[in-house]
Amino acid sequence: MRRANHFFQTALITACLALTFTSADAQKNKKGKKASQKNNAVLWERVNVRQQNTFLGPGGKAMMPDLSRITFLKEEKGGYSTKYRIKDGSGRTWVAKISREAQSETAAVRLMSAIGYKTEINYLVPRLTIPGKGTFNNVRLEARPDDTERGDIWKWGASPFENTRQMQGLKLMMAFLNNWDMKSANNVILRQNGENQYAISDLGVSFGKTGNNGLPLFWRMGRSRNNPLDYSRSKYVTGVKKDEVKIRFNGKNRRKMKDFSREDAQWLSDLLRQLSDKQITDAFRAANYTPNEINLLTKAVKSRITQLARAAVDSRIAGLR
Numbered sequence: 001m002r003r004a005n006h007f008f009q010t011a012l013i014t015a016c017l018a019l020t021f022t023s024a025d026a027q028k029n030k031k032g033k034k035a036s037q038k039n040n041a042v043l044w045e046r047v048n049v050r051q052q053n054t055f056l057g058p059g060g061k062a063m064m065p066d067l068s069r070i071t072f073l074k075e076e077k078g079g080y081s082t083k084y085r086i087k088d089g090s091g092r093t094w095v096a097k098i099s100r101e102a103q104s105e106t107a108a109v110r111l112m113s114a115i116g117y118k119t120e121i122n123y124l125v126p127r128l129t130i131p132g133k134g135t136f137n138n139v140r141l142e143a144r145p146d147d148t149e150r151g152d153i154w155k156w157g158a159s160p161f162e163n164t165r166q167m168q169g170l171k172l173m174m175a176f177l178n179n180w181d182m183k184s185a186n187n188v189i190l191r192q193n194g195e196n197q198y199a200i201s202d203l204g205v206s207f208g209k210t211g212n213n214g215l216p217l218f219w220r221m222g223r224s225r226n227n228p229l230d231y232s233r234s235k236y237v238t239g240v241k242k243d244e245v246k247i248r249f250n251g252k253n254r255r256k257m258k259d260f261s262r263e264d265a266q267w268l269s270d271l272l273r274q275l276s277d278k279q280i281t282d283a284f285r286a287a288n289y290t291p292n293e294i295n296l297l298t299k300a301v302k303s304r305i306t307q308l309a310r311a312a313v314d315s316r317i318a319g320l321r
Contacts, residue, residue, distance in 0.1 A: 043117065047114075058109065058120075097142065118197040118198060118199045150188055168264040174257070243262050
């Protein structure tokens, strides 16, 4: 009996030790994975802005969808827009977004990518038939490449890039685009070629107007999405006070949209000023805007670039339009 009890106690201790070491290894691996993600994290990289093709976007000609045959896979749930997962004629997988956000997101991705920020790959198809679902106008196709793993979301205020020039530049770009739906759920880590690319996956509410005020709940009043006229009439830089650049942004996470220095504005404006008129226009042509809308949006973008550049060098500026 004593021998049996001794055997049982020995087995129990062994099992507990094994569980402890396994748990420790798991924690170690988990921490190691997080450390690896942080070490390989990329939000922005220097590119030759003047050579970026803003009509084809970050996917270029090589990733263009083959529309010879479309196969419906499933409906993607959640969000403002109707979305379907499909395959094209070459077997590539795409998420088709069908709503007024399709155009604005296509253009926003091209401007973001052209200055070096990591983005999704997308294209706008003016007219697309999805078998069993119907024929739709202005459909945004967002790639789901086989060599890219979609990881976790990343949170505003808790990324590896906090207080860096590129993160400040990214937040300034969200206000530049009037992307008022600036929630962390719209952010994604794309794992590709050993990199953990921190991207904003949903930019659909861009090129409209943010809310009328900064009050809780009431900031939603007056906001719009993909409205070129609203965008052209809305404010961006509102002034400079004690070397802090003030911007207009009434949207989600608006409390984080402050403390922008003139150096932050200079950094971003230096990138944006490298865009040619053609590149800006091509971003909107790629999104199938009308000629009048393209002209309106191009002028508004150029105006915002000028506002940012002026604020970076002149601390006396106030009430910029």
